[in-house]
Amino acid sequence: MKPFFIILFLSFVFELQAQETFYLVSFKNKDNTTHALDRPEEYLSAEAIARRTKYSIAIDSTDLPVPQANIDEVETTGATIWYPSKWFNAVIVSEADSTAIAQLSIVDKVMNMSDKTKGGIERSEEIEWKRSNVDNQVQNELIGIDHMHEMGYKGNGISIAVLDAGFNNYDSITYFDETDILDTYDFYSKNATVEDDHHHGTEVMSTMAAVGGDYLGGSPEASYALYRTENVYYESRIEELMWLVASERADSLGVDIIQSSLGYYDFDDASQNYTHDDLDGRRAWITMAANHAFTKGICVVVSAGNEGLTSWKRITFPADSPFVLTVGSIDKNEVKAESSSIGPTADSRIKPDIMALGKACYVVGTSSNVKTSSGTSFAAPQMASFVAGLLQSDANLTPSQIFQKIRNSGSRSTDITNDYGYGTANFEKSLTVTSIHDLNLLGDLKVYPNPVNGERFQMEVPQKVVGKTLDITWYDMSGRKLDKNKLHQVEKVTILNVPKKAQGNYLLLKVSADKETKTIKVKVN
Missing domain, CATH: 3.40.50.200 (Peptidase S8/S53 domain)
Known part of the structure; x- marks a missing residue:
């Protein structure tokens, strides 16, 4: 939804932009790049390199700029170039002949704006204006x-x-x-x-x-x-x-x-x-x-x-x-x-x-x-x-x-919800x-079989959880709580019951211990 005052003040330039048809053109590779992974200072700041070094993140092909030769070849079709995307190995264009671009040997795909997504500035409710x-x-x-x-x-x-x-x-x-x-x-x-x-x-x-x-x-x-x-x-x-x-x-x-x-x-x-x-x-x-x-x-x-x-x-x-x-x-x-x-x-x-x-x-x-x-x-x-x-x-x-x-x-870290x-x-x-x-703590927790055939299944907890108290909560896919119980001095493998009338549905099993929670989707046949 657009505020009425914004609609009233639409400018000519933005009306033109709104009518433009944009495409995202992805390339097959970056083989013809003039950059190299061992020369990151050419395309990343010292701070960006330092962040990768700090976290032991390898500099890879997604860091390499899109080859300028690829962008230039797309431009020869008459397309207006907006921006390259190194992460997507693509270029954003408008006023383009998508068929001509798709025929270029370097091009993997030409995507229009309907290729899947949605959007808008989130609605901000200004409830009170005052000094x-x-x-x-x-x-x-x-x-x-x-x-x-x-x-x-x-x-x-x-x-x-x-x-x-x-x-x-x-x-x-x-x-x-x-x-x-x-x-x-x-x-x-x-x-x-x-x-x-x-x-x-x-x-x-x-x-x-x-x-x-x-x-x-x-x-x-x-x-x-x-x-x-x-x-x-x-x-x-x-x-x-x-x-x-x-x-x-x-x-x-x-x-x-x-x-x-x-x-x-x-x-x-x-x-x-x-x-x-x-x-x-x-x-x-x-x-x-x-x-x-x-x-x-x-x-x-x-x-x-x-x-x-x-x-x-x-x-x-x-x-x-x-x-x-x-x-x-x-x-x-x-x-x-x-x-x-x-x-x-x-x-x-x-x-x-x-x-x-x-x-x-x-x-x-x-x-x-x-x-x-x-x-x-x-x-x-x-x-x-x-x-x-x-x-x-x-x-x-x-x-x-x-x-x-x-x-x-x-x-609410021991009782997380979708609200x-x-x-x-x-x-x-x-x-x-x-x-x-x-x-x-719960990183290696497992449930099996999954999907569950019948009313019971097994939950295997990491060794460091054995002997602790676990909170077990079941939700349906809308986030509605179905059942909740507490397990004291939990064993390595425990038999759990599926909530009644859950057959044929996906459920969410939330397991909590010592302020940590893990949620697992369980299919009940």
Whole structure:
């Protein structure tokens, strides 16, 4: 849905862009590259190389730029070149003859925007506009960022890329006077100017970076890259591809965190729309981009979406990725906002991961005014600041370790659901998970046979779980709880009963022990 005032002010240039037909042209290989894996300094910053070295991530073919010769050959067909994607080994084009491009020997596939996906800026419910005499401490205190600051963790030395719809007037807002801006880029106008577009990104960034009066963002000492990837004038899957190339730029720059409060699932052209079955963590282009960013050692923090009161209800893309931290919205009493999107994913994973204040959240507006706005858009950047604090506390933590620490810190970590995920995050508590060993207590838990024939099956637990107490909870695929029981002094192999009347269905078995949870999909024949 587009706000009426945006529709009224559509400009001629954006009307032209909306009518353009885009394609993603993928190539067969990068054999004719002029770059080499042993010369990464030619295409990656020192910071990007250092991140890979720190996490022992090999520099591979996805790091190599798309060969310029391939791009040039596509251009000879008359196509307008937008951006190459090294992760997808592809180039984004418009005004193209797709048939002519497909005949090129270097081309693997020409995909139009209906090749599978959906989109839009997530709905932000601005419930109150005012100059406030109340600071933003409530949102900081709710997840422990106030204590994080007391420990000296304000994001110093950490870099965050914010992918959004624009950062209107950010350069004139006094709250950002001391903010370190690493990079800016508008992927539609193809220039570094992002302050003349939508206000959404400005307000999102304020929860992290703003400082002034009684207001203190979560990570004010971090450095920021500001990228406009969302075009509010229309809804098309091209926005997902802009998110992709922005993520690649952020990676090459060497950022530690990507924060995005954009969510996609439906478009102006219904043929591009997603279904719930596509929420499998590997279908949408934007989700694949998020997965790639994770493989490069980047912590990706995204909003769950504000679809809880719509017919869609579920999380939006890329929140379905198993490799991102998906953040839902609660009020100051830790009650889920009705609009906050829910899980599960199509492959039965619990989402969202964690919750933060998103209802009546204090943000800084484009006139240097403090106001309240609502939506998971504003919960997610708070958690990006939380991640920055954890990275500052221990630079060697991997994205997986950080996210597991955050999940384990949740107020509902022993009773996770598709409404609240692991509950409200807590910074001090997250620090108590001290080693990767603690994060894998249930990693080798097995159930068999699966599918289950009959009413009983066996559960085999890792040796380190033997003798502990386990909580066993069953859910149907809609997230409705079917049964719950507790096993004391669990043995290596235990016989479990399937809930009654479960035959012919898929169920979710959630096993919890010592604040760790593992969820397994079980097919009951």
